[in-house]
Amino acid sequence: DPKIIQKPKYLVAVTGSEKILICEQYLGHNAMYWYRQSAKKPLEFMFSYSYQKLMDNQTASSRFQPQSSKKNHLDLQITALKPDDSATYFCASSQERLGGYEQYFGPGTRLTVL
Amino acid sequence: GEQVEQLPSILRVQEGSSASINCTYENSASNYFPWYKQEPGENPKLIIDIRSNMERKQTQGLIVLLDKKAKRFSLHITDTQPGDSAMYFCAASRGSNAKLTFGKGTKLSVKS
Numbered sequence: 001d002p003k004i005i006q007k008p009k010y011l012v013a014v015t016g017s018e019k020i021l022i023c024e025q026y027l028g029h030n031a032m033y034w035y036r037q038s039a040k041k042p043l044e045f046m047f048s049y050s051y052q053k054l055m056d057n058q059t060a061s062s063r064f065q066p067q068s069s070k071k072n073h074l075d076l077q078i079t080a081l082k083p084d085d086s087a088t089y090f091c092a093s094s095q096e097r098l099g100g101y102e103q104y105f106g107p108g109t110r111l112t113v114l
Numbered sequence: 115g116e117q118v119e120q121l122p123s124i125l126r127v128q129e130g131s132s133a134s135i136n137c138t139y140e141n142s143a144s145n146y147f148p149w150y151k152q153e154p155g156e157n158p159k160l161i162i163d164i165r166s167n168m169e170r171k172q173t174q175g176l177i178v179l180l181d182k183k184a185k186r187f188s189l190h191i192t193d194t195q196p197g198d199s200a201m202y203f204c205a206a207s208r209g210s211n212a213k214l215t216f217g218k219g220t221k222l223s224v225k226s
Contacts, residue, residue, distance in 0.1 A: 042216065058213065105150075
């Protein structure tokens with residue numbers, strides 16, 4: 001069974017629209033992350049949350065807003081979409097308790113903005 | 115911030131030989147160095163990692179070396195197989211729940 005679920009797997013959007021990428025993890029981890037991967041910038045950190053609180057934000061644009069409604073959920077809302085936002089967005093999680101450093105990645109959502 | 119340089123970007127080896135990938139980092143506060151394997155259309159999968167209190171770690175045909183003085187770490191794949199063909203990414207972080215800063219990746223091709 002997949003332990004990190006991302007929905008949808010593929011997403012096509014038009015420029016200027018808004019989309020929400022869903023991430024749920026069932027690993028019992030307290031920390032969750034968003035990373036982005038594109039041909040121009042492979043595997044780039046965006047956000048990290050611990051116990052549903054924002055820990056780090058490396059995304060310059062306020063168009064990207066993480067949302068944590070439950071401790072095992074970290075969704076990503078993207079507004080005013082641009083073609084440059086086209087990428088695969090990966091959610092990841094880790095467990096701080098007992099000194100866990102390992103981050104495990106979900107299957108990703110491939111976003112194409114036309 | 116942190117910067118991670120990874121070389122080579124492309125690596126072609128013969129089946130059964132060894133493959134080595136090298137990474138350097140800038141921030142001496144980094145203390146955790148994982149390696150991920152990513153196949154086309156898939157997510158990055160953690161294959162081995164090393165913390166700053168170690169110099170060497172080995173598991174199932176993979177060896178990771180860490181030289182803190184030189185701020186350099188490397189992945190060595192012994193007895194490569196066609197199934198090892200993939201993208202490999204090194205990363206560095208300052209430990210638990212900290213962001214990973216990735217290298218640009220190495221495309222490994224193992225020819226039979």
